[in-house]
Amino acid sequence: MSTFTRAESDLSGELHIWHRFRQGDMQAFQSLYQRHVKSLTSYGHRLTPDRHLLEDAIHDLFIDLWRRKEHLNDADNIRFYLFRALRNRLSRNGRNNVFEQAEDIDGFLDYLVALSSEQQHIDSEGAHARTQRVRHAVESLSDRQKEVINLRFYHGMSLDEISELMGLSKQGVSNLLYKAYAVLRTRLGELTILSLLVPMGEMHAWTL
Amino acid sequence: MCAYHLSLTMNDESLNIEDLLGNDSFISWVLQDADALLWEEFLRSNPGKKELVERASKIVLDLHRAEQEAVPAIDEQKLWARIESTAESREETLLLVKPERKMFKMLLVAAGVVLIGALGVFQTMRTDRKRVTYKELLTHAKVENQLIEKQNQGNAAMELRLEDGTVITLGKNSKLSYPAHFQKRKREVFLSGEAFFNVIKDPSRPFLVYANETVTKVLGTSFEIRAFENSQDVTVHVRTGRVSVYKQSRIQTDDPETTGLVLLPNQKGTFNRDSEVLVKNLVEEPLPIAPITETKKTRFDEVPATEVFAEIEKIYGVQILCDHELLSKCIISTSIRNESLYDNLDVICRTIGGTYKEIDAQIVIDSKGCF
Numbered sequence: 021m022s023t024f025t026r027a028e029s030d031l032s033g034e035l036h037i038w039h040r041f042r043q044g045d046m047q048a049f050q051s052l053y054q055r056h057v058k059s060l061t062s063y064g065h066r067l068t069p070d071r072h073l074l075e076d077a078i079h080d081l082f083i084d085l086w087r088r089k090e091h092l093n094d095a096d097n098i099r100f101y102l103f104r105a106l107r108n109r110l111s112r113n114g115r116n117n118v119f120e121q122a123e124d125i126d127g128f129l130d131y132l133v134a135l136s137s138e139q140q141h142i143d144s145e146g147a148h149a150r151t152q153r154v155r156h157a158v159e160s161l162s163d164r165q166k167e168v169i170n171l172r173f174y175h176g177m178s179l180d181e182i183s184e185l186m187g188l189s190k191q192g193v194s195n196l197l198y199k200a201y202a203v204l205r206t207r208l209g210e211l212t213i214l215s216l217l218v219p220m221g222e223m224h225a226w227t228l
Numbered sequence: 229m230c231a232y233h234l235s236l237t238m239n240d241e242s243l244n245i246e247d248l249l250g251n252d253s254f255i256s257w258v259l260q261d262a263d264a265l266l267w268e269e270f271l272r273s274n275p276g277k278k279e280l281v282e283r284a285s286k287i288v289l290d291l292h293r294a295e296q297e298a299v300p301a302i303d304e305q306k307l308w309a310r311i312e313s314t315a316e317s318r319e320e321t322l323l324l325v326k327p328e329r330k331m332f333k334m335l336l337v338a339a340g341v342v343l344i345g346a347l348g349v350f351q352t353m354r355t356d357r358k359r360v361t362y363k364e365l366l367t368h369a370k371v372e373n374q375l376i377e378k379q380n381q382g383n384a385a386m387e388l389r390l391e392d393g394t395v396i397t398l399g400k401n402s403k404l405s406y407p408a409h410f411q412k413r414k415r416e417v418f419l420s421g422e423a424f425f426n427v428i429k430d431p432s433r434p435f436l437v438y439a440n441e442t443v444t445k446v447l448g449t450s451f452e453i454r455a456f457e458n459s460q461d462v463t464v465h466v467r468t469g470r471v472s473v474y475k476q477s478r479i480q481t482d483d484p485e486t487t488g489l490v491l492l493p494n495q496k497g498t499f500n501r502d503s504e505v506l507v508k509n510l511v512e513e514p515l516p517i518a519p520i521t522e523t524k525k526t527r528f529d530e531v532p533a534t535e536v537f538a539e540i541e542k543i544y545g546v547q548i549l550c551d552h553e554l555l556s557k558c559i560i561s562t563s564i565r566n567e568s569l570y571d572n573l574d575v576i577c578r579t580i581g582g583t584y585k586e587i588d589a590q591i592v593i594d595s596k597g598c599f
Contacts, residue, residue: 057307062298072538
């Protein structure tokens, strides 16, 4: 089973850094930034497509942390804390519509109906091309579906955390994921029959 | 996810891929190799589910990789430099006030000015006692090092190359002392007068310039220092990279750097030797950090003024503070020319009917907005 080791799973180090940061240690502040900036960029770009806006939001977020460091509590889940702060910051900004936008039902149905021609090439592609195709399919999701896919499959967040972060019930999160799967399945092709013919190791996964 | 609950749901005959994708423990296993024992045990006791598990984990990894590729490239180091410089700037509060609280902001600026003024008056009452001369610096340094001294008494600039490859251009009536061999942990030189430094990068050995009462510390960058013995100020101009400047105390404090300034390109630090106050400003003629090339966007048609300001921020590495809400309604067409920052700001401010001023090495735009 392949694994992705993440810096933030090193919990005791993380808490130590957090503690030192709250005492005004600039180096700890920098490690905090270095540990989380990639995650924040990845999540943030699902909240706003504007890279400058995102950079500004991350800048402001860290400045706000630094300014309020004496008043911050012990955070047992620092990444979650930062994600929520980033989300609040970008929603206050009002320049993007992830937050007001209802699920776009018409668009959703369109995806279900329109079968993409890309799916026919699925057998012969290499690993990179495959990733590109999945990425392309993810781009066709609604903003909130992209957000939930990012949190779940890139950051590996639990359903409880996602539900708290996005302000949805746990059932709401599951529904959102199911809709996303449905769109992805349509975009990436129906290979249910084909998969029976493909040897196990090379089997394509998109046969939900 | 406790083991009991897991085995209950997972043994179900109707178990499908969505169930696995909805299981937190499954996701942690695939992405972070957590709960591995649990899942290995599950596969051993449910060999029939092997295919399902493999398909589900492939989906998780596919989506993970796709999202990984989608992450936009941002310059993390540059963003950090910006965060650090804002966090360290003494007018920190100024940046954080929201545009709607303009009056409060102005009051803060006024308070800051009064404070600096007051400090100045207070400090001049006890001047010379605190002055550090070049000679004193050398006697202090000689204890551990054999120093070489170069003096420039001619009219032309004098170029010196140190053993680490650093090139120093010494101005006239200036002198520099440096060890024949640098120490293992730091590179120290002593300056009286004026010099331009092009320091070779070596993160393991910071480069320190002692000049009068100031210490300028860099890892690798180019900058100019002016520190004549008989002059009132010491100034440091940064051309590239990042520099920190701080006051040198007679009694070495724990970390003098924490009370210093961090300077970025197009910024200068001025140390007033009477008041002993270090101030950060923009240099007189801020120039593009890198020459404007064709790849950069310099021509704007019918865009919000804020977009142009954002581009200027990038080109000159200078922060511009403005009321985003007001100015996003100002639609302008203009081009950024390869010249001084102020020339460009003049043109834009004339278009939007605003003014600008420099506060603490940042540009503050004042405009009533456009309707």
